[in-house]
Amino acid sequence: VRRQSVAPTTQMYPRQQVELGVQNTLICWVSDFHPTPVSITWSRNGQTVGQGDVSQTQYYSNKDFSFRIFSYLSFTPQEGDIYSCTVEHISLFEPLTRFWGE
Template sequence: MGCRVFLFYTVCLSTVTLPNSGQLTQGLPHEVYVSLGTCQYNIPRCIVGEKSPPEAIEVPTSHIYSQREVELGVPNTLICQVSDFHSTPVDVTWTRNEQPVGERTVIQTQYYSNKDISFRIFSYLSITPQEGDIYSCSVGHVSLQEPLTRIWGESLLV
């Protein structure tokens, strides 16, 4: 019975990505509703059958890169890709020259599920790079003692 929770959980995660509101909307294929109903029915029963197994914890990995080739003074977007973590949530923060950036310049996606029950998320930072700018993306997660930080800076500018 040890694989059942994992198996049902994987089926639920990989069946459908719901709108950000978490509400089901009209127009989704019938199979989605059937699969979600099956998951909602089976997961609590599997957890009881397994005597509440501990939740799997996976450490995130992260990468930071620019959307386009970088030119000084030309608007661009930095992307912080956080992958292979379990469970949610993660906390993604940005700095420019060691100073926190305003939330108005950051967009973050929803959590996307991978086939192995881990998750991924993308954080986008709008920038206009200037000479000497150093940007960082830091990721906080329950599996980490301290945030995982990636640096993007002057050496990458063309």
């Protein structure tokens, strides 16, 4: 049975309470999509972040046969910084971007 592609939902949040100048992790949670894969990219103030600061989990299965994945960005918040997590998936006409900033 060929399933329809289903667009992901996303959320973005810091792992710990944010303090300026204190290293933290931003989490981009991508869920409820089908099929795999998704492409997740991070940016800081409009510049793509190097992969050295990024990690992600494997794909996890949800009960409804959709998938979820988490991407993590190590960052040290500075005043005025704007971060974004952009998700690309076969079901999306254009990339889905979430923003986070002080």
